[in-house]
Amino acid sequence: MKVSEQEAVGSTARRLGAFLELRREQIAQRWADEPLFGTIFTVSREEAVEACKAIVDALTDVASSGRLEDIAAPGFDSVRDQLGRMSGTRLRAGSSTARIADEVAALRSPVAELLRAEFSDPAAPEAAEGMLALTVLMGTLRLVVMQTALSSGEELIARQRQQLLEVATPVISLWDGVVAVPLIGTLDSARSQVVMESLLEGIVGKRARYAILDITGVPTVDSLVAQHLMKTVAAARLMGAECIVSGIRPAIAQTIVQLGIDLSSVLTRASLADALAYALSRLGIEVSPRESTR
Secondary structure, X not given: OOXXXXXXXXXXXXXXXXXXXXXXXXXXXXXXOOHHHHOOOOOOHHHHHHHHHHHHHHHHHHHHHOOOOOOOOHHHHHHHHHHHHHHXXXXXXXXXXXXXXXXXXXXXXXXXXXXXXXXOOOOOHHHHHHHHHXXXXXXXXXXXHHHHHHHXXXXXXXXXXXXXXXXXXXXXXXXXXXXXXXEEOOOOHHHHHHHHHHHHHHHHXXXXXXXXXXXXXXXXXXXXXXXXXXXXXXXXXXXXXXEEEEOOOHHHHHHHHHHXXXXXXXXXXXXXXXXXXXXXXXXXXXXXXXXOOX
């Protein structure tokens, strides 16, 4: 009776699954000393061993199902989150995705040594088929780790970008009831949203009656930037604060006129000092220069 190629592959995969289950403890002990786990679980080796066992169990399930090349195999679901956390930790520590991939590839050698010892004749067809199945399975694990590492990297970049936007958009309390947001660099939709949120939170937190948007450090103003500014001014008004836009340089003023942008409803001042002086005067505070003394 002839055995189909698919049945033969499935049989080899199941034998590999049985081997992984049998040698679970030995594989986990060897993997715990590999860089992929050793650099993360630095306090407790037993914790590293348990993490390795979870991955061996996942590989056992995948092999037993015969889906050696399927990164979506259910067996990987149980460790995908763990692999994602590990990858994220390595990326934050400065490792590259290529290095992580190499460390995953290095996990094959300890398992291959144990698998080779299972066969009395390493050159037998069964041994070659088993080694090939192991290579395919470990290659799939590498793809799963790469996929999770890339996702973790994208999430890390997104978080860092959000943090940079927040740091680059500080709300400064200039006086009791007066806050300012000095803007430096280009304004895009994402940053404009952060500006609006930060300003509104500052108005509520400081109980500000006047909010100054200083655009001295903004290189150019186009229709999109002007729309963002007007939306921010409108939102501040809804919160009960009067918004003042300062730092409009001559070149930017000419650009606004040429674009036909109507800022007549927006209170503007030439500089941050002028805007602060206006806000203080509206609060009934008179600022006068100090007399010089000898």
